[in-house]
Amino acid sequence: MSRGSAAESGEGPQDPSGFDKLYRDHVDLLYRYAYRLCGEAEAAKDLVQETFLNAYRGFNRFRGDARVSTWLYTIASRACMRMRRKRKGEPERELSLDEFVPTSEGEFHLQIPVEGLTPEEALxxxxxxxxxxxxxxxxxxxxxxxxxxxxxxGLSAKEVGAIMGVTERAVKSRLHRARLFVRKELSARGITES
Known part of the structure; x- marks a missing residue:
């Protein structure tokens, strides 16, 4: 999308084809993100629907200062937080920072290969x-x-900071703690890096 506003480029709510293209180009990306946040298909679908509804409402105000995907991630992140607050009585396990045990190991890579695997490797x-x-x-x-x-x-620390409304330093700190926690959880299940 160009640097001008969506309205200036003729792709606002008054031109549904512009938004339809945005939807088609990003719906799978947003569903994958929503599923990873929510952990269940129905909640992810609700989050995607809420995200695109909010994006449609604000489409004519999108100035192109960020990539469209970053703008949509921001909307989805905020919608996710609102949806979480609405679910009263549904406990969410919160962890203390004491549970993040530092290790001297390198970064944990979360990308898991999927192609060219034997049946045993696939399992x-x-x-x-x-x-x-x-x-x-x-x-x-x-x-x-x-x-x-x-x-x-695969977003940069700067992009994540913009989406979440925090500094790059806060992103790096949270990311480090999250990686350590995931590594600890996997290790507790007998899964180690290879």
């Missing part, structure tokens, strides 16, 4: 993915969002 891959998903879902929301945006969606 191990599936088990690793399930353990990884459980570990990520155990993280407090702010750490989970940071980890998903940075390590799984």
């Amino acid at each position: 191990q891959n599936k088990e690793l993915r399930e353990a990884l998903d459980r570990a990520i879902q155990s993280l407090p929301k702010k750490y989970r969002m940071t980890l998903v945006l940075r390590d799984m969606e």
